[in-house]
Amino acid sequence: MGKDSMTNLGGSGERILDVEHLSMYFTTKKRGRTSTVKAVDDVSFYVKKGETFGLVGESGCGKTTTGRTIIRLYDPTGGTVKFDGREISGRMDKNLHKYITDNIAMIFQDPIASLNPRMTVQEIIAEGLKIRGVKDAGELRRQVVAMLEHVGLQAEHASRYPHEFSGGQRQRIGIARALIVQPQMVIADEPVSALDVSVQAQVINLLNKLKGEMGLTILFIAHNLSVVKYFSDRIGVMYYGKLVEMADSEELFKNPLHPYTKALLSAIPEPDPINEKKRVKIHYDPEIHKYDESNNPSYHEVAPGHTIYCSDEEFENYRKEWRA
Ligand SMILES: Nc1ncnc2c1ncn2[C@@H]1O[C@H](COP(=O)(O)OP(=O)(O)OP(=O)(O)O)[C@@H](O)[C@H]1O
Ligand SMILES: [Mg+2]
Structure with missing residues (x-):
């Protein structure tokens, strides 16, 4: 099995997003010293049309950077991203920018910081339509009201300001803003982690409902597996800029192989x-791999659609473990 085994094999559904060997490095200068953070480092995964793909990993592992690089808020250091067969990681121009914003929308973690406090809900949600050339005030109003009702809010909310809403309601506004342009895919970056637990399920249910109604594909970012468990079709686990394991949700929960995935699973309360x-929390120590020049990790597929980032030697052991 070579490095590219995961991109040649896989499930049956049509792929809408193909991320191959994506890297995003940040170079920072401090007191004349430059240092590089490999926020995303040789990450490959795909998302099939109509599915929810969960991207999971601890704080700082590169989830947000992955999402932001896909929609070109950053220019990738390396690798390619294809959406619906079209490369979107190449040289940026007006057409490409339009193609990306027409097709992929992002919902942000913090609904307070991401909504302009000086704009009314009407203005916030209508912005995407205006950029696309809708000028008629009546038409804008009609579409915004329809979208507000779609996300469980009411017409009279359109004239209010973000601070007049609860956290859950604000995230509904953020969702309405993202979906008003009818994108094919939504990148939801920890859309519920700033919300009360009681409200989290409501917002997740709303996303699921909208997904069905609008035929959306969702890339759902979260830092723990329990949030994505029930509604992701497939899951990718990130650790320190690397995608260490990817599988169907059921398969990942049944046959986790990478020790970091096992650690994440052991963190879910029963x-x-x-x-x-009885739950034993597993600690992950990256030193156990002892990777070096002659023992480099790469992507290996242990079962259809189930890939692990590991060395050849580790792969042999994972394969035995999987069969057992
Ligand atoms: N614009 C930037 N400039 C420099 N470093 C950055 C920048 N954005 C992110 N990083 C660094 O890249 C790494 C990955 O950050 P990122 O925000 O993608 O992680 P994350 O998985 O989304 O974390 P969280 O769960 O906390 O949101 C971190 O070490 C972060 O400090
Ligand atoms: Mg983040």
């Missing part, structure tokens, strides 16, 4: 108090 008492 609903049953007896099982919760």
Whole structure:
């Protein structure tokens, strides 16, 4: 199995997003010293049309950077991204910018910081339509009201300002703003982590409902597996800029192989108090891999659609473990 095994194989559905060997390095200068952060480093994954792909990993592992690089808020250091077969990681021009913003929308983690406090809800949601040339005030109003109702808000909310809403309602406004232009794909960057637990499920249910109604594809970013468990079709696990494991959700929960995935799984509290008492939290130590020049990790596919980033030697062991 070579480095590209994962991009040649895979499930049946049509791919809408293809990320191949994507890298995004940041160079920072401090007191004359330059240092490089490999926020995203040789990451490959794909998302199929109509599915929800969960991208999971701890704080700082590069999830947001992956999303922002896909929609070209950053220029990638390396690799390619294709959307619906068209490369979107190449030289930026007006057409490409339009293609990306017409097709991919982003929902942000913090609905307070991402909504302009001086704009009314009407203005916030209508912005994307105006950029696309809709000028008629009545038409803008009609579309905004329809979208507000779609996300569980009301027509009279259009004239209010973001601070007049609860956290959950603000995230509904953020969702309405993202979806008003009818994108094919939504990158939802931890859309519920700033919300009360009681509101999280409501917003997730709303996203699921909209996904069905609008035929959306969702790239859902989260830092823990319990949030994505119930509604992701496939999951990718990130650790320090690398995508270490990817599989169908069911397969990942049943047969986790990478020790970091196992650690993430062991962090999920058990609903049953007896099982919760027995739960052993696994600590992941990246030193165990002992990677070096002669023992480099790369992508290997252990079962259809189930890939692990590991060395050849590790792969042999994972394969045995998977079969057992
Ligand atoms: N614009 C930037 N300039 C320099 N470094 C950055 C920049 N954006 C992100 N980084 C660094 O890249 C790494 C990945 O950051 P990123 O925000 O993508 O992580 P994340 O997985 O989204 O984390 P979180 O769960 O906290 O949102 C971090 O080390 C971060 O400090
Ligand atoms: Mg983030």
